[in-house]
Amino acid sequence: MIIAVDVGYGFTKALNEYQRSVVFPSLVAPGQDRSLEGIFGAGQSGLDCLHVRVNGQEFFVGELAWRGGMGASFTLEAWKIGHQNTQVLLATAAALLLPVGVATIHLATGLPYEDYRHQRQPMEEMLKAFRAEVEFLGGPLTGEGRTVRFHQITVFPQAAGAVYASLDTQTLAQVAGSGRLISVVDVGYKTTDVVTFEAGHTFRLRPDLSGTVDQGISDLERRLLAVFTEKTGRRLDPARAGRLLEEGGIELGGRFLDLREEISRTREALAGLIRDKVRTIWRDQGEFIWRVYLVGGGCVYLAEALQNLHPAMHLVEDAQFANARGFLAVARRRERGLAGTR
Secondary structure (H helix, E strand, O other), rough: OEEEEEEOOOOEEEOOOOOEEEEEEEEEOOOOOOHHHHHHHOOOOOHHHHEEEEOOEEEOOOOOHHHHOOOEEOOOOOOOOOOOOHHHHHHHHHOOOOOOOOOOOOOEEEEEHHHHHHHHHHHHHHHHEEEEEEEEEEEEOOEEEEEEOOOOOEEEEEEOOOOHHOOOHHHHHOOOOOOOOEEEEEOOOOOOOEEEEEEEEEEEEEEEHEEOOOOOOHHHHHHHHHHHHHHHHOOHHHHHHHHHHOOEEEEEEOEEEOEEEEEEHHHHHHEEEEEEEHHHHEEEHHEEEEEEEEEEHHHHHOOOOHHHHHHOOEEEOOHHHHHHHOOOOOHHHHHHHHOOOO
């Protein structure tokens, strides 16, 4: 069973080889008793009610961590592979997509482009030793449990994986051997990855036209939190910033604090900064790039503002899942290759 998991700084996205998928915020909080919720008829079976016990310790995950947890947290650490939150998010996502009775998991996952070189080996070592007993106390699998162990591991650079999800068979045939340049711009929560390929008989990475921009949706959220403080004199829990951005404001004292104008201005400013830095990575080769694919969860907020990044810009369908789909495609190719050598 291949399961592709993209543990992003903002959202965790996962997909299995049967095309079942889940997505939830990358938030974790200590778990606690929720028996009172049932009194008011609250549902317990949605992804917004992920209450898990992982190796004997209880956690609220995703939306529930924000809504009902004490001290919901997320990590922006560059070295996040050993962080408890990452392991809980990975275990939860894999368990949700693991059918009953399946014990063999081929995990396909990735790292930001500039972290890949230094973190791939430690990540693979951590994943080889990974074992999680996951019990669902809330969510779609309430009352069920899964054992999560990875028998095979594929770790691939983010954005590089997304190119496999961005190009259909016809386009691949069209560009094969052409020498054309194709770039993937992956707008994430913390950073924006730029990965450029040259289409020979195989796709050849162009490191000279690839890199990472240290801006993403978290910059937009930070600015909104500052605006909220300026307007109200209060501080807002950073874990609530995503909801603030999604809803365009917040109910406060019985009135709606409208921040849509500030969101629009900040979005344009952030898109301009990302655009300038991406073009710096491309240097004077930008006009020679045949096609640019825009992927990543940040596209929800920045795709329109980034349309003038390049004349041949294409927004990938379901851009938030592009990396997960790419990881899955890479893992399938690897399994076919291994099968062919037996």
